[in-house]
Amino acid sequence: MSEPIITCRDVHKWYGQFHALRGISLEVKKGEVIVIFGPSGSGKSTFIRTINRLEEHQKGTIIVDGIELTHDVRNIAAIRKEVGMVFQQFNLFPHLTVMQNVTLGPIQVRKWKKEKSEEISMQLLERVGIPEQAYKYPGQLSGGQQQRVAIARALAMQPKIMLFDEPTSALDPEMIKEVLDVMTELAQSGITMLVVTHEMGFARAVADRMVFFDQGLIIESGTPEDVFYHPKEDRTKLFLSQILSH
Amino acid sequence: MSDKIPPPQPSTPSPSLIPDERARHRGRTGLAISWEHIPWWGIIVLIVGVFVAFSVFTSVRYQDALSFIFDLPWHKDVLKQLDSTRIAEDGSWTYTAQPPLTPKAHYTIYAEFYNEDGSFNGRGDIYKFQISKEAEAGEKQALLPSPETVQTITSTTPTFIGKAPAGTAKVAIVDDFRDQPLRIIKRIWNANGVILTIKVTLIAFVVAVIIGLVFGIMRVSSGSPDLRVNARKRLLFGLLAVIILVVLRSQWRTPTAFISLLLGIEIFAFLLPAMPYTFSTLYVEIVRGVPMLVIILYMGFAITPALRSASNNTIDLRGLPAAVIGLAFGYGAYLAEVFRAGIEAIPSGQMEAARSIGMSYFQAMRFIILPQAIRLILPPLGNDFIAMLKDSSLISVIALPEVLQQGRLWISRNFRAFEGYNSVMMLYLIMTLLLSLLVRSIERRSQLPND
Numbered sequence: 102m103s104e105p106i107i108t109c110r111d112v113h114k115w116y117g118q119f120h121a122l123r124g125i126s127l128e129v130k131k132g133e134v135i136v137i138f139g140p141s142g143s144g145k146s147t148f149i150r151t152i153n154r155l156e157e158h159q160k161g162t163i164i165v166d167g168i169e170l171t172h173d174v175r176n177i178a179a180i181r182k183e184v185g186m187v188f189q190q191f192n193l194f195p196h197l198t199v200m201q202n203v204t205l206g207p208i209q210v211r212k213w214k215k216e217k218s219e220e221i222s223m224q225l226l227e228r229v230g231i232p233e234q235a236y237k238y239p240g241q242l243s244g245g246q247q248q249r250v251a252i253a254r255a256l257a258m259q260p261k262i263m264l265f266d267e268p269t270s271a272l273d274p275e276m277i278k279e280v281l282d283v284m285t286e287l288a289q290s291g292i293t294m295l296v297v298t299h300e301m302g303f304a305r306a307v308a309d310r311m312v313f314f315d316q317g318l319i320i321e322s323g324t325p326e327d328v329f330y331h332p333k334e335d336r337t338k339l340f341l342s343q344i345l346s347h
Numbered sequence: 348m349s350d351k352i353p354p355p356q357p358s359t360p361s362p363s364l365i366p367d368e369r370a371r372h373r374g375r376t377g378l379a380i381s382w383e384h385i386p387w388w389g390i391i392v393l394i395v396g397v398f399v400a401f402s403v404f405t406s407v408r409y410q411d412a413l414s415f416i417f418d419l420p421w422h423k424d425v426l427k428q429l430d431s432t433r434i435a436e437d438g439s440w441t442y443t444a445q446p447p448l449t450p451k452a453h454y455t456i457y458a459e460f461y462n463e464d465g466s467f468n469g470r471g472d473i474y475k476f477q478i479s480k481e482a483e484a485g486e487k488q489a490l491l492p493s494p495e496t497v498q499t500i501t502s503t504t505p506t507f508i509g510k511a512p513a514g515t516a517k518v519a520i521v522d523d524f525r526d527q528p529l530r531i532i533k534r535i536w537n538a539n540g541v542i543l544t545i546k547v548t549l550i551a552f553v554v555a556v557i558i559g560l561v562f563g564i565m566r567v568s569s570g571s572p573d574l575r576v577n578a579r580k581r582l583l584f585g586l587l588a589v590i591i592l593v594v595l596r597s598q599w600r601t602p603t604a605f606i607s608l609l610l611g612i613e614i615f616a617f618l619l620p621a622m623p624y625t626f627s628t629l630y631v632e633i634v635r636g637v638p639m640l641v642i643i644l645y646m647g648f649a650i651t652p653a654l655r656s657a658s659n660n661t662i663d664l665r666g667l668p669a670a671v672i673g674l675a676f677g678y679g680a681y682l683a684e685v686f687r688a689g690i691e692a693i694p695s696g697q698m699e700a701a702r703s704i705g706m707s708y709f710q711a712m713r714f715i716i717l718p719q720a721i722r723l724i725l726p727p728l729g730n731d732f733i734a735m736l737k738d739s740s741l742i743s744v745i746a747l748p749e750v751l752q753q754g755r756l757w758i759s760r761n762f763r764a765f766e767g768y769n770s771v772m773m774l775y776l777i778m779t780l781l782l783s784l785l786v787r788s789i790e791r792r793s794q795l796p797n798d
Contacts, residue, residue: 155699172576181705192700195795196718205714206704238795251700258704 106131106166106262106293107152113160114147114317121147122158123317131261134294136304136325139314140340145297148314149264152295153184166261182210185255189267191247193239199226199250200235206258218257225253229283245276249283256287263287265296299344305329313337403773408763412770416753418540432516440511442518447484447503452530453477453523456507462514471509471516475523476500539748541774547670547749548736554675555735556728559682564712565627566687572620585609585616627683634680640741646673647745670742678735685727689720722793729786733779740775750774 107129114122121144129135137145150156151163154170154177163170165180194202200222207218226232229249231242239247248268255263265284269277281303288294288307298304304311305325312322313334321328321337332338403409432442440458448454458471476498484503507518524530535542589609593599599608615622634642651664664672693716701711721728743752750771758767 153703155703178705178707181703184703186700186703188696188700190694190696192694192696194697194700194715194719196722206706209710209714210705240795254700254704 104131105129107295108164109148109152109161110163111161112148112151112158112163114144114151114156114158121317122151124161125317125319127312127319127322129262129293129295132291132293133309134288134307135296135310135312136308137295137297137312137314138299138301138304138340139320143314144317145314146266149186149266149295149297152262152264153181153186155186182258183260184262184264185258185260186264187248187251187255187266187268189270191239191244191251191271193247193251193254195239198236198238199231199242202239202250203254203257206254211258222253222257225256226250228256228286229253230279243276244272245279248272248276248280252280252283252287260292262293262295265294265298267297267299269298269300301329301345313340315340403769408761408766409770412754412757412761412763412766413774415757416540416750416767416770416774418538418542418748418753419535430518432518434511434514434516438510438512439508440516440518441506441508442516443506444504444520448478448482448505448520449522450478450482450503451480451527453497453526455521455523456518457521458509458511458516458518460512460514460516468512468514471511474498478503540750540753541778543667543747544736544739544749545778547667547674547742547747548732548739551671551674551678551739552732552735554671555678555682555731558675558679559686560717562627562630562679562683563686563690565623566631566683567690568623570621570624570628574617574620576620578617581616581619582613585612588612631680631683634677635684637677639674639677639738640744642677643670643673643741644744646670646676666745666747669745670739670747674735674739674742678731678738681731682728685724685731686720688727689724690716692723693719722795725786725790725793729783729790732786733782736778736782737775 105128107127109125109127112122112125113120123144125144125148137149139145147156151158151170152165158170166183168176168180170176170180193199194205197205200219203222203225204215204218207213207221208215211218213221223232223235226235229252231246231249234242234246234250239250242250252268268284269280272280277300281300284294284296284303285307296303296308308325310322311325311328313320313328313336315336321332321334328337329341332341403413430442432440434440442458453475454477455473455475457473460468460471462468472494474494477500479499479501482501482503509516524534536546586609589605589612592608593605599605646664647669651669654662654664697715697719698711701715702708706714739749740751742749743755746752748756754767754771757770758764761767
């Protein structure tokens with residue numbers, strides 16, 4: 102944990118008149134696991150989507166793995182190779198089998214051989230615990246299994262950074278654990294992770310740092326210990342009391 | 348590792364399928380009709396259909412109309428050139444083949460003799476000959492009559508000489524294309540009627556799908572993109588283009604030409620990101636608003652002659668090309684809208700997921716968006732295919748002998764409108780019904796397992 106792998110300086114984003122990100126500055130070190138939380142509409146999803154340019158920021162700088170995000174498509178392509186993303190709605194490709202879903206990136210983007218890609222994909226599917234589903238279609242799997250395939254698909258590109266955009270929010274309660282287990286194992290393997298989630302148990306267990314977002318600003322950040330037990334800001338206290346009391 | 352991979356399981360139908368499951372399973376085979384549950388109207392259609400078919404196919408007049416309109420090569424039987432020729436004073440006839448014969452083709456030639464009063468006076472020997480591969484028109488060669496051997500002739504316009512009694516001779520040359528399988532195929536390919544209709548529809552549909560795909564993707568792009576993105580780079584390229592043009596063409600080296608060129612190209616370069624949407628929308632709105640018949644007439648009688656005269660007859664679109672281009676151009680606009688709807692129906696998360704694993708926009712389109720969109724748009728695509736088959740009757744206005752034109756030709760010869768138009772309708776119905784069965788089976792086959 103030394104040099105920063107992601108550097109964001111004063112990042113602004115507008116949707117028309119709406120000011121979604123109002124100057125976000127954040128440094129993420131290599132191997133760090135960061136949990137981002139906050140009320141809905143606070144810009145946390147928007148922020149992690151700007152990191153791989155699914156959303157475009159209009160002001161400020163974002164440097165990922167030494168490459169600055171600009172309009173240059175080559176920079177964007179280079180960064181997307183290094184950044185994996187897992188979505189709330191899984192976004193698996195329904196017309197491809199699980200195996201094809203996972204191997205598509207390595208074959209088309211990394212230009213690896215099909216055999217090599219399938220071998221690596223099979224290892225990943227075993228790592229997320231569903232090798233037996235490799236030749237089924239996403240529509241035949243449960244939500245938890247689909248999200249684990251989505252994680253394997255992102256990992257197949259061998260990214261340095263993984264972004265998780267509320268990965269358990271669309272899941273039935275009994276399936277949340279199987280996905281969190283995979284993410285916990287992943288966090289312990291040393292990969293850099295940015296996770297938007299409200300799973301506070303997960304955050305407490307694996308996060309190196311927690312970041313609280315509200316109204317497009319970082320209100321507070323610190324270790325889980327600090328944020329949970331000694332929050333400095335009133336807004337953080339209020340939010341924590343609301344989500345932890347139910 | 349590989350021994351842990353379970354092989355893909357083929358779904359075997361269990362014996363106790365519930366009715367819904369059974370229907371779905373039947374759907375997978377692509378058969379649209381369920382033999383266990385023929386509806387009441389199906390039986391009526393079947394009985395009436397058999398009755399009509401029986402009465403029609405046993406009627407000589409319908410047989411004639413149908414075979415004329417269908418226009419398979421064996422309807423025309425064989426190419427006959429029966430020409431009167433004078434018999435010379437030494438008792439021989441000469442005949443020069445005109446129009447030229449086809450290289451590599453097999454022919455039979457014989458003469459029929461008539462007395463001075465016109466009465467028939469027998470038929471001469473039958474000779475077989477073939478035209479060699481390298482034969483060209485012009486050089487003439489006399490045929491030495493020997494009925495036993497097949498002659499090879501090195502001219503496409505040979506002159507034949509034969510013996511004859513006094514009077515006149517009519518010489519017939521018969522094209523023996525049935526001896527040559529390749530030429531049978533060629534004849535079928537070049538046949539009029541049903542074959543021409545199917546050919547025009549297929550080619551025009553493929554072209555229209557390509558046009559629709561390209562313009563559909565262009566229609567999906569943003570109509571008001573941020574013109575400032577990479578603007579400097581575009582303007583620089585525009586300047587470079589102007590400089591290259593000025594260097595290449597000396598007449599553009601005047602200040603007025605240079606400034607107008609620079610202005611035009613730079614404005615275009617600045618607006619370039621908005622061009623795909625603007626241009627494709629223009630195409631769709633204009634072409635969709637003009638009747639198909641007008642497009643085909645315009646193509647046949649305005650654009651084709653203009654292109655011909657402008658290019659000194661090197662670009663000649665008369666006939667099939669004009670018809671295909673007209674149909675494809677007209678239908679491309681509808682298909683562009685179909686493709687746009689299909690692409691826009693795919694959730695935006697699919698594109699985001701594809702981009703997030705590093706795929707380019709076009710890779711994502713090719714591997715993720717289009718395969719799903721095409722499944723969605725198969726029904727409207729099939730619909731347009733059938734509509735296009737019917738609209739191909741419009742090309743009869745530029746005198747292409749497809750089904751309708753053949754039917755009208757038959758009617759004008761026989762003055763039997765009922766039989767003629769009935770045959771035309773029957774042929775169209777057979778084609779469209781077969782097509783809709785095919786479209787339905789393709790739709791069923793393309794369903795994903797969870798749908």
